Amino acid sequence: MSVPLDARAAALINARPGELRAALAGFGLFFCLFSGYFMLRPIRESMGIQGGVDNLQWLFTATFLAMLVAVPLFAWLNSRVARIHYIDWVYGFFCINLLLFAGLFFLLRDSIWLARVFYVWISVYNLFVVSVAWSLMADVFDAPQARRLFAFIAAGASVGGLVGPALSALLVGMLGQFGLMLLAALLLAAAVALKHQLMAWREVHGAGRPGAERAENPRRPVVGNPFSGLTRVLGSTYLLGIAAFVLLLTTASTFLYFEQARLVAELFPDRAEQVRVFGAIDFVVQAGALLSQLFITGRIAQRLGVRMLLAAVPVSVCLGFIGLALAPTFAVLAAVMIVRRIGEYAFVRPGREMLFAPLDAESKYKAKNFIDTVVYRGGDALSGWAKSLLDTLGHGAVLIAIVGAACAAVWGVLGWYLGGRADRGKAEQVNAGD
Template sequence: MVVPFAARTAALINARPGELRAALAGFGLFFCLFTGYFMLRPIRESMGIQGGVDNLQWLFTATFFAMLLAVPLFAWLNSKVPRIHYIDWVYGFFCLNLLLFAGLFFVLRDSIWLARVFYVWISVYNLFVVSVAWSLMADVFDAPQARRLFAFIAAGASVGGLVGPALSALLVDLLGQFGLMLLAALLLAAAVAIKHFLMAWRDELGAGRPGAEHAESPRRPVAGNPFSGLTRVLGSSYLLGIAAFVLLLTTASTFLYFEQARLVAELFPDRAEQVRVFGAIDFVV
């Protein structure tokens, strides 16, 4: 007896009846997000060089202060807007941002200050787009489903992390930075469409189905205040340890990042070539 392809796939990823579509949708959502981001990242790196390699430390400082402003703001919004709509607001906001940047770069192609703003903005974009996606998954799947399916869903990010820089390197000459930004906006819009499918599935077969483990309703905002996460980290030695690890890792990798930017700036003066080089580095690494 020949086992249908869908049944074999479900068995391979440990999905139970009715879960395969949602698992594939979750995979697709992360694939879209990470493909879009990793298409944009080589552009960001070339813009960092455009703003001056010696000024990269100031762009890092600007990114730090932008995060200090953005994190409490988005946390406050999350405490006011029902979670079922929050992702629409966040992704819609960043999608409009991408369209705005695409238009501005089409007109002001060589603007150094615009390049610097985009460099800072893309870090904020990456933080919130990814974190909001995982909060969506926590709402859609109950705990047993999450334990079985999240590994496969997270693989969508890995595949997107390979496809994104490859597309950036291959398409930068054809589409230019303007076209790549439009493509990233399209992928973000696709992620919103997938989100709506997942929320409908949640009520039928996911965390909102009758008999599922207790889960908070996504139709209510997140409880707490914008600084609840900080107080929780400060009150947990485990979370403080993770924070210290991330701090040390980021500090070490920053030195390597600056040297990489300096080498690319010296060896590849053409901006499109820089995008291809950074895309190749992201693909390999």
């Protein structure tokens, strides 16, 4: 007796009956988001260098300040717009932004201030659209579904991350920056259509199905005020732990990012060559992340638990920093950057999102958004200035690597603790003020 094709496909991604369509929609949504973003990412990296490598900490600080303004505004919107329509408003706003930037780059393509504004804006854009997308996934799927399906859904981001740089390299000569931004806006609109499919599925098979725990009505706004994300985090040791985990992640990432920018500026002075180098690194990262998500992540989550997803990458990064201290070259740095980014996409990000799946809507949308944006970009800004301070002390990349290794070690310990709580099913205590 032959097995239907959809049943075989569901078994391949560890989905149960009725879950395949939603898993594919989630995969497609992240594919659209990351294809659009990674088409623009090489442009952002080149613009960061155009503004001056020594000024990157100022761009990171400006991004953090922009987050401080944006997060309360989006939280206010979240408190007044039905949850089922919230993403429509957020993604619609960013679509309009992309169209405006397309026009500005068409008219002012060589403006250094436009380059700096775009760098800050796309850093805000990326975190917001991805954070809101994961809030949606945590809202649509319950905790057991998340453990089984989030790795496959995250693979959509990796496929998009492969397609995006390829499209950028192929089309930038034909369409220019103007055309790439228009295409990114179209992909963002497609993500909105997939979001509607997911919310419809939620009511029948997902977290909103009859009898499911925390089946909060998505046709109502999320409770709270514009600052309830902050107060929610401060009132919970569990959410504070996640915030600290993100701060340590950004510290390790920023130290590596600044060194990458410095070495690329020294070795590849031509702007087009810089775009190609960043695009090549992005391609390798997304290919490695995709293979890991399809064949490794789910098995680790089921057999070894969330703690292994959250601790393995920090340990690898710690070892990478030690290697960088011994051999501070671009080849070693690129290898550590690739391992860190593959690990973040394939292991850390799905594992981190699993921590939110059992929580209530206010934690999934407002607290999570605060952590993913303000805490994340605040960590970028603080670690950027910390690196600048360490540079003034001398010793070059060696001192940076030693401090980075220490931060990564603490990051790994915290990841093991948080993952252990999720594996033991204690995350629900967050709603009781734990």
